[in-house]
Amino acid sequence: MDEHEVVEDVHGFNGLPTAQKRRSILRFLDRRDYSRFLKDLQSRRLRGAEALDVRSLGLIQSISCPADRICLPPALQGRVVWEEDVPVAIHALPKGAIVKEKGIPWGVRHIQASRAWSKTTGFGVRIGVIDTGVDYMHPDLRHSLERGINLLNRMAPPQDDNGHGTHIAGTIAAANELQGMIGVAPRSTIYPVKAFDHNGTAYVSDIILGIEWCVRNQIHIVNMSFGMKTKSRALLSAVNSAFRSGVLIVASSGNDGRTGEIDYPAGFSNTVAVGASTRAGRIAKFTNRSGLIDIYAPGDRIMSSWLRGKHREMSGTSMATSHVTGATALLLALKPHLSPAQLKSVLKSSTSPLRTSKAPRSAGELNVVRMIKLAEQL
Template identity: 35%
Template sequence: MVTRKDNPGYVRKIITAASEKGVAQLKQALAISGGKIVKELPLVQGFVCEFPAESEALIAVRDNPDNFTVEEDLDFKLCLWPGFFFYPPVPQQPPYQKEPPPPQVFPHQSIDWGIKRIGAPQVWNKLRDRRIKVGIIDTGIDYFHSDLKENIRDGISTLDGYPSYRDDYGHGTHVAGTIGALNNPFGMVGINPYVDFYIVKAFDKKGSGKLSDIIEGIDWLMRRQVDVINMSFSTSETNQTFARVMDMVHKRGIVLVAAAGNDGGTNSVNYPARFPQVIAVSATDRQDNIASFSSTGPEIDFCAPGVDIRSTWINGGYKVSSGTSFAAPHITGIVTDLLNYYGSMPPAQVKEIMARGAVILEKLNREQQGHGLIELPRIIK
């Protein structure tokens, strides 16, 4: 049973009611027990609820599987290596409030080794006048960053106490830069500089996230009809609600890309990458070796650069980081290139074309690389 850290006398659950009658019963039980609805999740017709620990109401709901599904509000971690890092919080401000542009750390544009390795520069002149909508569920984004701001279309924070989706951690900004930093005279350039970003801040300033906040963000992205969603986070656990959401998104025709996780070893791919509807990405280094930290297993679909990746950072800066967190956006960027070049297509067809453009790395086995490392010039000619 998961208890609230700020109030150990309460437990937090995601509860799905089978009918309107069940919803009424749930609300009545909460009122009697002193519990409450923390958040509604219309995508799954569910609620995030807090009950006094082992209250009669919780027991009654849990023991009534015909009317209610009771599951944990799972904890998630970001897939960066090594472990968590923390930076002083960036002051939360309304989106696009005017302020002086940040100083440029790199006055001349450079192209990161990972972007070169997948051959992105060779296909830039073949991309069409077509914007691809990219959803990023992460720690937010530095929406004042000169390499990103022109590609940001909208954003939301699904976290209580965070009114802005501005990044106060850095991870989400780094992911966004690899996917779609602008092609301008300074800083860096992303795999597809012509994307539209839709940002969900579902991870806090310590890099922690909850399933309910992720589901709320996915609902928001689906209503904005994004083409692809990047998920550079993981958990070793799953439940019916999480699996159902992934299936719903996939059936809607949205491509899902996720980091495999940083648990190393074999048969260690985490969720959501472990779901069959999701493209699972492992990490490689400059020598095409599997990264020592990268999770591997039969669920891996592709490998991508994920060691010493330079990308955008908070406060208008740039940073070198490692993790399957930063391998996944290479694949997301490749997906945007394919959708730009070939037009709209279902996720299965996207994956099929990507597999044709993948090179099998001789150093790696099937569970380390899946179909291999994608080289864009092989499929965009």
């Protein structure tokens, strides 16, 4: 087996100028090949070879490396699958105004979350938010956060330098009703996974590393308010692995207003695909929509936490996704033994009908009261 030839190939690309670098993902179909490759790579490093920017994606027995495209040696043909490590972007429309509104935001009221708090507040549920990080100093979130991880700088905390992740976290689990706001599941716990930079961009491999971290740390639900048009087989493999491990991924459909198609990872069957709705209970104009969407939730002009202790209105399927993630936490705290497939089934089966729309759909709008009633019958 010639794993060392792949190491040589990767090493050759490492000398390219940074501006020219594109990343690749190599997925080994046989775990023994993957183990031998890692052993060979480690041996070279121990012998003092130049450090290679090769990242191990153990969840799917793959590597990510800076290479345009690697020519596999004949011995590995059919044993390793190549794909480009493409960029991914967060799902949000242009930022709205900074606001001073307090209390329960309209989206949290609209899905009737507060009517379930006498029975469940999400206590004990661990939520991974793979995003731009979170503002750890925000008063709305100080009781809702654990350390998490910064995949861009392992030595630093996952502090938000964009705002998007803080906004998502606020809708899910803010717990400061008197001075700030309260989220859908105010006693759930968020573990921020910073995979996106200050511009709101990441690589597929960053997302896979985030999913792997969540699986290893026994996270229950993962919020993915981002997407891409490309169908990544590596990301699909990671999503399916998480699903089999008992982790439910909630993903946003995208904001391009397309009909008949949605972004990935929402387009994968083992996620909960979320579209955005308005105050009037209609599908938001900006949301992507198709029969692949599992549920709609408030995503238009959503007020939530922002950097430096502030609050901001934002719109997008990102915001809708965070409502569904919070509702899933309420459900899981009430029925902790439900599997990802059962959680998804309850969410889809308990929705309220949306108002008349010409958009193709089979999904309804999130309704927490109906969700809890259905769950109590299980």
